[in-house]
Amino acid sequence: MNAPCKPLLSPLPSRLPEVGTTIFSTMSALAAQTGAVNLGQGFPDFGCDPALIRGVTQAMEAGWNQYPPMPGVAALRQAISDKIVHLHGRRYEAETEITVTAGATQALLTAILALTQPGDEVIVLDPCYDSYVPAIEMSGAVPVRVPLTRGSFRPDFAALAAALDPKTRLLLLNTPHNPTATVWTEQELQQLADLLAPTDVLVLSDEVYEHMVYDGRMHVSAAHVPGLAERGMVVSSFGKTYHVTGWKVGYVAAPAPLMQEFRKVHQFNVFTVNTPMQHGLAAYMQNPAPYMDLSAFYQRKRDAFAQGLARTPLRLLPCEGTYFQCVSYADLRGPERDLGEADFCIWLTRELGVAAIPVAAFYGDGTEQKTIRFCFAKQEATLQAALERLARLG
Template identity: 45%
Template sequence: MISKLPNVTTSIFAVMSKMANDFNALNLSQGYPNFKSDPYLLELVNQAMKQGYNQYAPMQGDLGLRVELSNKVKNSHQKEYNPATEITITAGATQAIFTVISAVINSGDEVIIFTPAYDCYGPSIELFGGKIIPVQLKAPLFSPNWEEVSEKITNKTKMIIINSPHNPSGRLLLEEDMLQLQSLAEKHDLLVLSDEVYEHIIFDGNIHQSAAKFPELSKRTFITASFGKTFHNTGWKLGYCLAPENLMIEFQKVHQYNVFSVNHPMQRALATYLKTEEHYLGLSSFYQQKRDYFLNLIKDSRFKVIPSDGTYFQLLDYSKVTDESDLVFSERLAKVNKLATIPTSVFNANQEDFKQVRICFAKTEETLNAAAKILNSI
């Protein structure tokens, strides 16, 4: 058999989590909280099951949940998406991203991505015959060079993928970035996929510049997001996609034959849960407290840090510790120091190594204390 993805290997998240298990290391590698979901949300799921919502949901998703999402986006970004025709509930954001790419990318199409990039983008593009055109963001600020982006646009360019707040750097796209993107997308008639899974985890008074906020950009953009990341239940694998009707029609053509519909009682529960805005508007302060707590613990370590602007990830620059590659350093950190992290070069074009590892601070204070003790000892 000829592989359709001959260069794809086991993801770095699976590799490092296995290493954490094998060497009994504290796992700050994979991006998931180690604390419990809101008991109220769990009870809402239980109620929905008891009320009989245990069969297929509508293909597009529970209508009540789509209505609440429409209200949320309108309140947050002054953009109204029609719950009937412009919102689809998905099996997590990764399925939404995969479905977008499968719906619109054809053989020979070029897709611009910013690296370091979440690792599902590239293989999905290649699977459907597309060509990845990377634009490498440079440490430590990871700001896009829009002139470079413009130079890489050809008559084969079909789509640009953005991610803000950005994993793994924790940086944010600014309003001026989004206006540059909007201008390029209009000029060259490009589609945009905006990965906004950390939309509600923004720090230091910054504002999330969703693609929904920019009228001309939103007309050509698929926005993907995640309930799992937002509400501390990544194992539920629930997300959503927003897009104008003409794009959503194409999305749903694939979605209905991919998963058809997703977990019904959880959708019913989330429809009720979203009615209380504080359930998502309070997340920024919740996670900023964790970020600040952790960074204060390691302020005297040998690691250089620029505080994350968003997400629940933090990059640690270890260049004062060793000149080892990040892959070698991460392996040694797990085996010898008993702390699992993520080397960031695996997300970069040509595996460029900035001597940085990524940690997840969506953890209990007990876990953060233990991790800081290890880092301070190095």
């Protein structure tokens, strides 16, 4: 007879004691519970190109179902290299400078683990994507939050300069920016490069929305700016670009010495990534039209959604890129105007049947600006249903 399990004498220590259920899970669960239109979590509700599915199916049928090389399928790494040099003018060698990852979030965590030591400081620009700070804390490094300029969400270079010190090891950059939908200009990126030039600070550039920029803007990658490319890792995501977020396939490009350290960690926390999907993506990337046309595709959705929102009391903030639209509810006249952002999103979900995300959730200190974020990566019918419900705000 087995002896009974001995109970724990004390609570299990947590690596992330301040972390609970994310706001994305909370709002998506509430949307499902109430039957609300879910414009909270950032994923499309439409399918990908059937040709991409066929490419993966053909790879499976051809027998590509065992482990691929640890850094990724050679054909896919070469296709990524060719794309980057075509778009951004820098050639990353497929053999030594590109690694395929299990999505961008894994790439970011692996990069932080590879590039930092316990006690190093890592600058993040608030508001920021919710995985950044937990990844830094799990690595034993110290997050240093530097707010973007309130209202415009542009970089505050004076604040950045003040945050740099001898302990600063890494800076996380995100453009196009989630959640605020701002896009860094080439001038701003060069100003950052100039600021970092006298230092040994490395850069980790999250560019997963690189193909979603609007109104004639261009996405300027850290790969395009020599002073950043030489000290940086660039992360992107096939899930965002090809409407397959559930596939969790992304990549990292970096100079060989940085990539060597990245792969040391990558081989032990993931080792490698889904083989047939890599082959399918490699074949699909031979045609650049799907990603070259993506900005126009999403700008049509942005414009139609903005036109509908303009008929409500919600005030639109600029949307330069990504598939997110931030709005202010400060001009509402009812009692809901005085709610905090999280409570307002709950009210909006329960009372009007539309789920959104509070921008305060992306701030370390929960900064409140009466601003919420909608995702417009949805079918026209989904967006129209949401707009009909939001019209009741009038």
